Amino acid sequence: MFLDELTGSGGEWLKGTGPESDIVISSRIRLARNLSEFPFVRKCSESDKASIESRVADLINQESKWSDPVNYFRIDEMNDLDRQFLIERQLISRELAESNGARSVLIDSDEKFSLMINEEDHLRIQAVQSGLDLTEAWHRINAIDDFVDSCLTYAFHPRFGYLTACPTNVGTGMRVSVMLHLPALVMTRELEKVFRSLQKINLAVRGLHGEGSEAMGDFYQISNQITLGKSEVELVQQVNEVIPVMIEYERKARDFLLRESRDELSDRVSRAHGILQNAKTISSEETMHLLSSIRLGVNLGLIEVDIPMLNRLFLQTQPAHLQKMVGGKLDIADRNIHRAKYLKKSFNLGDN
């Protein structure tokens, strides 16, 4: 099954290729869309949800437009572990995993595109690119949106634009976000300041898994706050313009750390490496934290570790990934032991 194949790979957003990939992890765009002839999902009857689900799924499944086979999953028929697995890979939201009724997700085989059916809105389309490449993500998602639009009737208002269940998404229905790895700004405690200035220009900062999530492993997502009154291209531009500034801040913080406290930094990186290679039990949070230090260390030339392997470990040490690799459910204590074993093995193999 497709999900099992994914377990061993890193996913598009953690591939770590593209320009500035030591800081910029991935670019992501999502569109919120609703069909005009149904209530928004929260007010849908069970049969409404089933109709929406089958209509959209049929449409996408029959279409040979996609270069790769599209994988289709009914979330309501899926076990908790697989749902959590898809959340960890950022292919579905927690909301889709935890709601009820007919709902599903379509994912292309290289995980660059996913479409959630019956989340908060009838459709949530997502396009992801490795590195900084919002323009390509926009071209791709725009084409998918045009195709869906040619078959179904979207809810639209002449003045408010695309209509969404929550007025915070109305207009373009578009969220543009770029994920950054900002360990040096975290260490130098400058991040708060930077984020406050971003808020002033209507950009939001979120953690690894979007709204309300914690910034695990020093990963942050920068995205547009408003969706109305600016065109899609302007929204892309707005986020695009601020990313080089963020990169520069992070680089300055890294230079500062190298200049002022090279020994401490080097010590921190080596200790992180030591713990990950030798721990007998380790939590997911601690793992993310230490992997982040090593990733910084590699990018500053303080230590030699394979970056693609590091990127993969960020994902594979998360609870559902770990359990799927082991092949069954594990309680927290067992997970922590298996995680430590897996890390030890990965680092030792990587060193050879």
Add this chain to the structure above:
Amino acid sequence: MKCQHCEKPATFHITELTDEVPEELHLCEEHARTYLMQSEVKEDDVPSIAGALAQHLKINEAAEQLAKLDQQACPLCGITFYEFRHVGRLGCPHDYICFEEEIDPIISNIHSATAHVGKQPRSGAAGTDQRTDLIRLRREMEQAIEIEDYEKASQLRDQIAGLEDEPTG
């Protein structure tokens, strides 16, 4: 239910509309008024549905008007304005039309803009106007089935099938 700030009964149930989980406030009339006035002057904060409404309704009249407004329901999906305020999510596309006057200030508060710029669907807004009535018809059909009025239900079913097949745009 008691007011969050005093012993009086809570007559105002305000939902702060944020991107995340909506925050609920249960307040007596007096505290609601203070709260609404605060929301009006707070600037840098996350846009507030209550604040936007307060500006729109004028503070003094807020209490009575809000109570009246809360009763209003969308003729298609049946959601009341109270329910929208309570959960922070609208019921159907038509709500943007039937509550337009109330939603307008909320939207301009959130986005600092009042009009969409950018992409449009193939059938524009005409397709939406043409098809949203299906929401009402399906709801009426379910109600007819519930009260075992099968004759009406089957009429509605034919009407729905006819509308569904109509091309849009």
